[in-house]
Amino acid sequence: MPTTTANRRQFIKHTAQLALATQALALSTPLAAKVLPAMPHNNTANNAHSHTPIDALALAAQIKNRQTTPAQLLEQTFAKIQQHNPAINAVTSTRLDKALAEAASRNFDGLPFGGVPILIKGLGQDLAGEPNTAGAKLLAQSVAKRTSAFVSTLERAGFIVLGQTNTPEFGFKNITDPQLYGPTRNPWNLQHSAGGSSGGAAAVIAAGISPVAAASDGGGSIRIPASFSGLIGLKPTRGKTPVGPGVGRNWQGAAINFALTRTMRDTAAMLDALQIEQPAAAFLTPVYEPGYLRNLSTFKNRKFKIAYSLKSPVNTPVSDEAIAAVMQAVAFLKECGHQVVEQNNGIDGIALMKSYYAMNAGETAAMFQKMESAFGRPLLREDMELITWALWQTGKKLSAADYSISLAAWDVAAEQMANFNQQFDLYLTPATAHTAPLISAQLQTDESIAQMETITALDNPRQLQVIWDMFEPSLALTPFTQQANLTGQPAISLPTHIAANGLPLGIHFTAPKGREEWLLGIGLQFEESGRFKSRTAA
16 A cells, blocks of 8 residues: 555554553454454575565565565555554554655665564654654653664664554553554454553554564563464573663663564574673673574574473463363474473572562662653642552552562573573473463452552561562463563574464573574474464464
């Protein structure tokens, strides 16, 4: 569909009413129609397999070979946003005119993703002059004053930023349903969530709008949407990708920027483009000099000793589908010659999650202290969502000693995993314990909501219990991903299983720090054997 000024105005007007539109769609569309059409396959020589989806490297090759232009790709991607976004509510802002101007003025020669459009996450991935809302009501009118180092690195790799994707308020949830923009829906089934906090990014790819999208992960926010949406979700080692300016330890190192992808080669190429050693960064990881993409085919040759566990680290139920996904993977890994044994890593997941929530509360208090200074007024309950309010009030009463103790728990877990990796190369679990929840699912109990509303009257130990109770229903869906954030290890969700309800569910590998190539090698074995399950196979 050709893009006109009228089209762009129509899209901008629609974006402001997006939550109402998606609610109306949910009420008016028959269940059988609530699945987006499958994406086309890539039948060119740009990919190793004719049944793999068109990926970002293939698009870059088409530009290089003069089969298309950056401007054409931008127009096509924008048209797909107009086509699909009313149903999925994944994209919160666009900048087509600016992107087209950049396409005309920039030199993309020699860049790995030269001229390829990309959507960035609307949380922590700032582009000067563009919205900077973090999915928060309080920041609805906020505009970024400068470009983050991560986004600048994407641009240096050749990407052109076309817009931003939806995220829950300040990224605190494993689903994407901010009051500011409304919920993001899963292209596999529009009655279900795409996950979070990089839910908009996942839905963009699963819907076929773009083959890659920028994302971030502070507790599973790349890997959870990957599992729920049938994608590859890699969280790199702490310190692997750019930070700043002005921020060097996002969530004390738990959070990291990267991307969601469809192919292992895009994942490898993104690592090549984004890995960096920043002298001023709080955490440094050595750059992999040989290059991940160049050596991708060799990574699959190593035979690993792999431990797997079917048990939730927080003692919550794990679905039969999640267990089946892991056991299917175990059988395949054994066929490939890997040693695979059932062995839990022994970490006290409940204690570790309590330390994680204490950090969340403390960091939220620090964030709002700065915001109150910037706004020049006290912030009120109505300025934010209830979960955000509860974390803030808890963080204000958290002692410095308790905050320090919570971070020390991460160091203990990291030491435990380092010892575990002396015996096992990789650790395999489900990526999520269940498939994506319904949009209508109530992930807080009425009792928990009532406690959050009166949380200011509680002492800090009781507040921390309220926070645990608040997150427990959602944590039960996704208990496996957070440990790698707190130990700093790389981890990946692979799209290997489709449940009986027709929704995807991933498997999850964790590797020692700095061993992304091991995860790439394992992923490539599943991909090349045709075990990836995506909407392109529908």
